[in-house]
Amino acid sequence: MSEDAILARVLAGLRRDEAMILGPGDDCAVLEFGGRWLLAAVDQVVSDVHYQAGDTPPEAIAGKVLKRNLSDIAAMGGIPRWALLALAATARPDDWFERFFAGLEAAAKAFDVTLAGGDLGALPGPAAAEYAALTILGEVEPEKLCRRDRAEAGEALLVTGELGNTLASGHHLDFTPRLAEGRFLAGRWTRCMMDLSDGLGRDLRRLGRASQVGFELDVSALPRRAGADARGAIGDGEDYELVFTVAPDRVEALLASWPFPATLSVIGRVTKAAPGSLALVNADTVLSEEEMDGYEHFRA
Amino acid sequence: MSEDAILARVLAGLRRDEAMILGPGDDCAVLEFGGRWLLAAVDQVVSDVHYQAGDTPPEAIAGKVLKRNLSDIAAMGGIPRWALLALAATARPDDWFERFFAGLEAAAKAFDVTLAGGDLGALPGPAAAEYAALTILGEVEPEKLCRRDRAEAGEALLVTGELGNTLASGHHLDFTPRLAEGRFLAGRWTRCMMDLSDGLGRDLRRLGRASQVGFELDVSALPRRAGADARGAIGDGEDYELVFTVAPDRVEALLASWPFPATLSVIGRVTKAAPGSLALVNADTVLSEEEMDGYEHFRA
Numbered sequence: 001m002s003e004d005a006i007l008a009r010v011l012a013g014l015r016r017d018e019a020m021i022l023g024p025g026d027d028c029a030v031l032e033f034g035g036r037w038l039l040a041a042v043d044q045v046v047s048d049v050h051y052q053a054g055d056t057p058p059e060a061i062a063g064k065v066l067k068r069n070l071s072d073i074a075a076m077g078g079i080p081r082w083a084l085l086a087l088a089a090t091a092r093p094d095d096w097f098e099r100f101f102a103g104l105e106a107a108a109k110a111f112d113v114t115l116a117g118g119d120l121g122a123l124p125g126p127a128a129a130e131y132a133a134l135t136i137l138g139e140v141e142p143e144k145l146c147r148r149d150r151a152e153a154g155e156a157l158l159v160t161g162e163l164g165n166t167l168a169s170g171h172h173l174d175f176t177p178r179l180a181e182g183r184f185l186a187g188r189w190t191r192c193m194m195d196l197s198d199g200l201g202r203d204l205r206r207l208g209r210a211s212q213v214g215f216e217l218d219v220s221a222l223p224r225r226a227g228a229d230a231r232g233a234i235g236d237g238e239d240y241e242l243v244f245t246v247a248p249d250r251v252e253a254l255l256a257s258w259p260f261p262a263t264l265s266v267i268g269r270v271t272k273a274a275p276g277s278l279a280l281v282n283a284d285t286v287l288s289e290e291e292m293d294g295y296e297h298f299r300a
Numbered sequence: 301m302s303e304d305a306i307l308a309r310v311l312a313g314l315r316r317d318e319a320m321i322l323g324p325g326d327d328c329a330v331l332e333f334g335g336r337w338l339l340a341a342v343d344q345v346v347s348d349v350h351y352q353a354g355d356t357p358p359e360a361i362a363g364k365v366l367k368r369n370l371s372d373i374a375a376m377g378g379i380p381r382w383a384l385l386a387l388a389a390t391a392r393p394d395d396w397f398e399r400f401f402a403g404l405e406a407a408a409k410a411f412d413v414t415l416a417g418g419d420l421g422a423l424p425g426p427a428a429a430e431y432a433a434l435t436i437l438g439e440v441e442p443e444k445l446c447r448r449d450r451a452e453a454g455e456a457l458l459v460t461g462e463l464g465n466t467l468a469s470g471h472h473l474d475f476t477p478r479l480a481e482g483r484f485l486a487g488r489w490t491r492c493m494m495d496l497s498d499g500l501g502r503d504l505r506r507l508g509r510a511s512q513v514g515f516e517l518d519v520s521a522l523p524r525r526a527g528a529d530a531r532g533a534i535g536d537g538e539d540y541e542l543v544f545t546v547a548p549d550r551v552e553a554l555l556a557s558w559p560f561p562a563t564l565s566v567i568g569r570v571t572k573a574a575p576g577s578l579a580l581v582n583a584d585t586v587l588s589e590e591e592m593d594g595y596e597h598f599r600a
Contacts, residue, residue, distance in 0.1 A: 001424070006394065007418070007420065009398065010418075012407060013401070013402070013405060014357050014414075015405070015408070015409060015414055015415075016414065017382070017414035017416075019379075019381075020382075020414060020416060023414075023416060024415060024416060024418055029382070029384070029416035031335055031437070033333055033336060033338060033439075034334020034336035034338075035334045035335070036333060038333060040384055040417055040435075040437065041417050042384040042417050042418065042433075042435060043386070043418050044387050044388060044419050044421050044433070046422070046424075046431075048420055048424045049388075049421065049423070049424060076308075079319075082317070082320075082329070082331060082340065084329070084340055084342040084435050085342065086342045086343070086344040086386070088349075088431060094306065097306045097310070098309065098310070101313070102313070103311060104335055105314060105315070108315070110413040111501060114314075114320060114323075115315075115324060116317075116318065116320060116324060116331060116340055117315050117329045117340055117341050118307070118342065119330070119342050119343050119433070120306065120307065121344050121348055122346070122348065123346060123347055123349070123431075124346075124348045131346075131423075131431045131433075133342075133344070133386035133419070133431075133433035135340075135356035135384050135435035136385075137331070137340065137344060137437075139333075168420065194592055219363065222408055228381045249527050255477075261411060277350075292528050
């Protein structure tokens with residue numbers, strides 16, 4: 001069973017809460033507290049899964065686990081506030097921990113986040129290994145909240161930045177979470193946004209299922225990172241870009257007013273096709289079912 | 301360097317935040333949000349560190365990681381609200397995850413907590429291993445907040461429940477976090493409380509350093525769990541009981557009004573001795589430096 005399938009079964013059985021504006025299943029939960037909307041999300045990095053163990057500077061690992069979570073805050077249209085970190089590691093020199101926390105603090109400062117809590121633990125085993133889980137807390141105004149279940153057929157589909165080749169390029173460690181872009185877009189241009197962490201194809205399917213819509217994806221319009229082909233732009237994870245929908249008659253105005261150095265690309269549109277389905281147009285290669293993660297696709 | 305030493309160096313370098321009533325270093329952080337006080341803490345469990353890998357039912361692992369965090373909320377005098385879970389595991393049958401989340405949900409329901417978010421990840425390696433980190437969010441009223449740095453010389457030192465022999469007895473999985481007891485005590489009887497997760501001796505040293513006080517510990521008065529000797533009552537971790545201080549002239553009234561089945565014991569007093577020092581009285585055995593975790597100790 002896939003992570004999505006396990007989560008779907010688990011989520012169906014969970015109790016809800018009157019103060020829970022939005023529960024598990026989006027990029028962040030939204031919790032009403034003191035009359036304001038608190039954002040909360042957790043994300044983890046594991047050595048030899050999310051980066052090469054022993055080979056990645058501790059500063060970069062710490063920055064990655066924080067920035068992954070900041071990308072979730074960006075996707076909701078929110079502002080990050082506090083972080084809590086759990087870190088477990090096999091035995092290593094003391095300066096490894098100091099470097100890890102120096103990296104975490106530098107990234108926190110860069111994005112105006114305060115570390116509010118932490119827990120250090122030991123991992124068994126002789127080989128260098130780490131596990132880090134970070135919980136981010138943030139805030140969003142009700143009128144700015146963006147969520148996965150708000151896409152409507154006929155809207156345009158847009159993405160920030162470039163896609164694919166995230167591993168070899170080092171992007172998976174070096175990325176900048178799109179917080180400023182998310183704030184700019186939220187409420188004013190879109191109410192439906194998510195961040196791309198598991199690959200455009202897989203994440204769009206999630207967005208489509210949540211909104212009960214399909215997507216038509218213009219493969220020739222995908223903004224590819226240097227070294228990325230169409231397969232990579234659709235299948236590679238860890239882009240940490242924002243994908244979102246915009247009313248079709250407002251796209252030109254958005255493109256004209258976009259103030260950020262990151263590119264902004266129209267990559268398709270929302271359709272009434274089967275929820276979560278993805279129809280590729282202008283594709284010059286056939287993608288396998290595995291590459292498409294089971295998508296329905298068409299060739300130009 | 302010990303965890304405490306690493307943390308002390310790390311904490312000294314962290315930025316603060318105007319809305320942070322209490323930062324890292326206590327059982328929970330206290331964050332002002334919407335005019336109310338939010339509690340936040342993170343704690344983790346790792347297979348073969350906190351329990352036997354492959355041998356512990358997934359329901360019990362899930363319950364443990366939630367209840368450890370609830371014990372931190374109890375120590376602040378607070379009420380738990382929401383939990384976020386990061387879970388990484390090596391390959392295993394699908395029903396393992398279902399059982400894990402069923403156990404988590406059962407424990408959450410028992411303590412009126414709602415699961416607000418989660419992340420599932422993979423761990424590399426062939427042997428069964430898991431890593432779970434849980435962040436708890438709660439609430440406390442300003443007049444009920446209890447913290448580690450409020451002990452005053454002359455106060456009595458008390459503890460709930462029984463201490464020691466936590467592993468062989470199964471207590472480390474079967475414990476009940478002292479949420480009701482914490483609420484009863486907070487503000488009315490004490491303003492200085494912490495939970496015992498790393499052993500009475502080690503945790504009292506932390507409490508003493510935070511409050512700049514010493515403790516005199518009456519070894520003959522320690523409430524020992526069946527099978528625990530004095531060494532175990534002082535040195536064993538994972539008691540998940542509450543230790544707190546009370547004005548000496550109010551101890552009798554507290555003992556007379558205590559409404560819970562868990563025992564309540566006066567185990568010593570707060571002194572003006574060196575911060576974090578622990579003087580043992582009425583001890584019938586000599587404890588080694590290692591057993592005492594470097595404590596200064598006296599024999600009766």
